[in-house]
Amino acid sequence: MHIVLVEDEEGHAELIRHAFRSRASVTLHTVSTLQEARQTIAESVPDLVITDLMLPDGRGIDLLPSQREQLEFPIIVMTSHSGEEVAVEAIKAGALDYVIKSEVTLADMPHIADRALREWQYIAERRQAQQALRKSEELYRTTINTIDGVVYVVDRELRCVLYNEKMAQWAFQAGCKGDLTGKELFEVCPFLPLQIREEYAQVVTTGKPLISEKAIPFDQQTVWTEAHKIPIFDETGEVSRILTTIFDITQRKRTEEEIRRLNKELESRVEERTVELEHANQELRHSVDTLERMQEHLVQAETMAALGELVAGIAHEINTPVGVGITAASHLDLQTREIAARYHSQRMKRSQLEHYLQDAQRSSTLILKNLQQAAELINSFKNLAMHQGDEEARWFPIKQHLNDILLSLNPKLARSQHQVTIHCPDDLAIKSYPGVVTNILTNLVMNSLSHGFEDRSKGTITIEVSIDDTSWHLHYHDNGKGIHSEHLAKIFHPFFTTKRFQRQKGLGMHIVYTLVTQKLRGTIECQSTPGEGTSFRIHAPLQLE
Structure with a gap:
C-alpha cells in the first residue's frame, strides 16, 4: 500500500512513521510541502494521503479537486487546533476524515487509515454501482425509445x-x-x-x-x-x-372491417358464382384466426413482425383479384339484366345477343382467373401458417432424403444446365420431420432457380451436411447473382419479393424461416454478396422428441 504523508513538523511525521512500522505492506512517502506532495502524487497515484491542514506553501485541503467526483484517492486531514468550522470545511472539501493531532491519534493513525480506506472502498463501489445504474437506465431508455x-x-x-x-x-x-x-x-x-x-x-x-x-x-x-x-x-x-x-392497431381493425365488408358485398352481389370464393373466404378467416393466435407468441417472443403488418399484407394481396372479380361480375350482372329485358320485350337483335355472349365469355374468364388467383394466395398463406399435418419426428438418413428431394425437383432442374452437389456422409441420420426438411430444401432450390440463376444458364448449388454432439448443420450455397444489402435484411419477411410484377407472392423464404425456427426449433441465417452468390446456414437439434 502506497501512502503519502504531507507533514512539515518532523516530530509529528516521525510519530506517524513509527506507528506504521508494524505494517510491512505499507510504503510511507513523507514530504513537507504542498508542492512536493503534488509532484509525488503526479508521479504515482497513492492509495491514501495523510496531510497537515496548514503547510508552508498552502493548506492540505488544496490537494482536493473542486469536484468530488474527480478525487482519485482518499485524504485524511490533520490539524493541531480543534475547531468545528475547520472540520466542516475539510469534510465539505472532500476529506474522508479529520484528525486533531495528539500522541494518541498519531499513534492510532494506522487504524484511522484502515477506517478511511474502508470508507473509500465503499464510496468507490457506490460510485461504480451508480454509474452502472445510470448506464443501465440509459440503455433501457434507449431501448424503449426504439x-x-x-x-x-x-x-x-x-x-x-x-x-x-x-x-x-x-x-x-x-x-x-x-x-x-x-x-x-x-x-x-x-x-x-x-x-x-x-x-x-x-x-x-x-x-x-x-x-x-x-x-x-x-x-x-x-x-x-x-x-x-x-x-x-x-x-x-x-x-x-x-x-x-x-x-x-387502428389500421389492423380497419383492415379486418374492410375484409368483413368485402365478404358481405361478395355474398350479396355474386351469390350464384361464389361457391369457390366462399371457400376461399373461409380459408382466409381461418388464416386470420391462426394469425391472431400466432400474434401472442410473436409479440411475447419479439420475433419477426407484428400481426397487423401480416394481415395488412394479406388484405393488400387479395384485394386486387377480389376487386377485379367483383367488377367483372357486376358488369356481367348488368349486361345480363339488359339483354333479358330486351329479350322479354322482343326487342333483342342478333348482334346484341352476339355482343352479350362475347362480353359474358370475357367476364366469366376474368372472374374465374381472379378467383383462382385469390385461392392460390390463400393456399400460400395456409403454408405460412404451417399446417403440416400430423407428421411425427423420426430417424431417417439425411443424404438419401436430400437425394429424393432433388429427384422430385428433377423436372425443374432438367430444363437447365444447373448442377446440384451434396456433401454428406452416407450413414448420417437425424431424428426430425422429413416433410419439413423437404419443404425447406424445395423452397431454397426454387429460390435459386427463380432469383439466383435468373439470367444464368449454368449455375452450381452446393449442399453440405454435418453433425456434432447435439445438432445437425446444413450449409446451402448457390453461385448465382446474389442479393443486394438493402434486400438481405428483409429476405425472411412475409410478402417480400423483388418480382411482384411476375406475381411472386414473397412467402417462400418466410415459410423456410418459420419451418426452421418453429418446427425444427433451429436457427437460419443468410449471407450474400452481389455477383458471388447466396448462402443459407441452418442449425437444428440432432434429435427431436
Missing part, C-alpha cells in the same frame, strides 16, 4: 416510474408537460378508460400478464390500441411495478 409504441412503467399506485418518448408525446398532447416521473397515470393521460384501473389491479393480484384491446378517444379521433401489462416482481415476490406497452 419501440414503435407507447412504453411506460407504473408502481402499484399507478405513478409513472419510467416512460419512453412516445408516452411523453401522448402526455404533451393531453396537456401534461414536463417530467412525468411520480405523476399519476390518469393525470398524465386523462383520456384512458377508467376500467384500466381494474386491469392493473388484476395484474397486481394475479401476478400474470394481461393483454387487452380498446378504442380510446385521442387527438380528436378514436384510436384502437392493444395494451400488454406485464408484472415486475420485487425481491419478496410481490408485484411492485407494471410494465405497459401500447400499440396502435
Whole structure:
C-alpha cells in the first residue's frame, strides 16, 4: 500500500512513521510541502494521503479537486487546533476524515487509515454501482425509445416510474408537460378508460400478464390500441411495478372491417358464382384466426413482425383479384339484366345477343382467373401458417432424403444446365420431420432457380451436411447473382419479393424461416454478396422428441 504523508513538523511525521512500522505492506512517502506532495502524487497515484491542514506553501485541503467526483484517492486531514468550522470545511472539501493531532491519534493513525480506506472502498463501489445504474437506465431508455409504441412503467399506485418518448408525446398532447416521473397515470393521460384501473389491479393480484384491446378517444379521433401489462416482481415476490406497452392497431381493425365488408358485398352481389370464393373466404378467416393466435407468441417472443403488418399484407394481396372479380361480375350482372329485358320485350337483335355472349365469355374468364388467383394466395398463406399435418419426428438418413428431394425437383432442374452437389456422409441420420426438411430444401432450390440463376444458364448449388454432439448443420450455397444489402435484411419477411410484377407472392423464404425456427426449433441465417452468390446456414437439434 502506497501512502503519502504531507507533514512539515518532523516530530509529528516521525510519530506517524513509527506507528506504521508494524505494517510491512505499507510504503510511507513523507514530504513537507504542498508542492512536493503534488509532484509525488503526479508521479504515482497513492492509495491514501495523510496531510497537515496548514503547510508552508498552502493548506492540505488544496490537494482536493473542486469536484468530488474527480478525487482519485482518499485524504485524511490533520490539524493541531480543534475547531468545528475547520472540520466542516475539510469534510465539505472532500476529506474522508479529520484528525486533531495528539500522541494518541498519531499513534492510532494506522487504524484511522484502515477506517478511511474502508470508507473509500465503499464510496468507490457506490460510485461504480451508480454509474452502472445510470448506464443501465440509459440503455433501457434507449431501448424503449426504439419501440414503435407507447412504453411506460407504473408502481402499484399507478405513478409513472419510467416512460419512453412516445408516452411523453401522448402526455404533451393531453396537456401534461414536463417530467412525468411520480405523476399519476390518469393525470398524465386523462383520456384512458377508467376500467384500466381494474386491469392493473388484476395484474397486481394475479401476478400474470394481461393483454387487452380498446378504442380510446385521442387527438380528436378514436384510436384502437392493444395494451400488454406485464408484472415486475420485487425481491419478496410481490408485484411492485407494471410494465405497459401500447400499440396502435387502428389500421389492423380497419383492415379486418374492410375484409368483413368485402365478404358481405361478395355474398350479396355474386351469390350464384361464389361457391369457390366462399371457400376461399373461409380459408382466409381461418388464416386470420391462426394469425391472431400466432400474434401472442410473436409479440411475447419479439420475433419477426407484428400481426397487423401480416394481415395488412394479406388484405393488400387479395384485394386486387377480389376487386377485379367483383367488377367483372357486376358488369356481367348488368349486361345480363339488359339483354333479358330486351329479350322479354322482343326487342333483342342478333348482334346484341352476339355482343352479350362475347362480353359474358370475357367476364366469366376474368372472374374465374381472379378467383383462382385469390385461392392460390390463400393456399400460400395456409403454408405460412404451417399446417403440416400430423407428421411425427423420426430417424431417417439425411443424404438419401436430400437425394429424393432433388429427384422430385428433377423436372425443374432438367430444363437447365444447373448442377446440384451434396456433401454428406452416407450413414448420417437425424431424428426430425422429413416433410419439413423437404419443404425447406424445395423452397431454397426454387429460390435459386427463380432469383439466383435468373439470367444464368449454368449455375452450381452446393449442399453440405454435418453433425456434432447435439445438432445437425446444413450449409446451402448457390453461385448465382446474389442479393443486394438493402434486400438481405428483409429476405425472411412475409410478402417480400423483388418480382411482384411476375406475381411472386414473397412467402417462400418466410415459410423456410418459420419451418426452421418453429418446427425444427433451429436457427437460419443468410449471407450474400452481389455477383458471388447466396448462402443459407441452418442449425437444428440432432434429435427431436
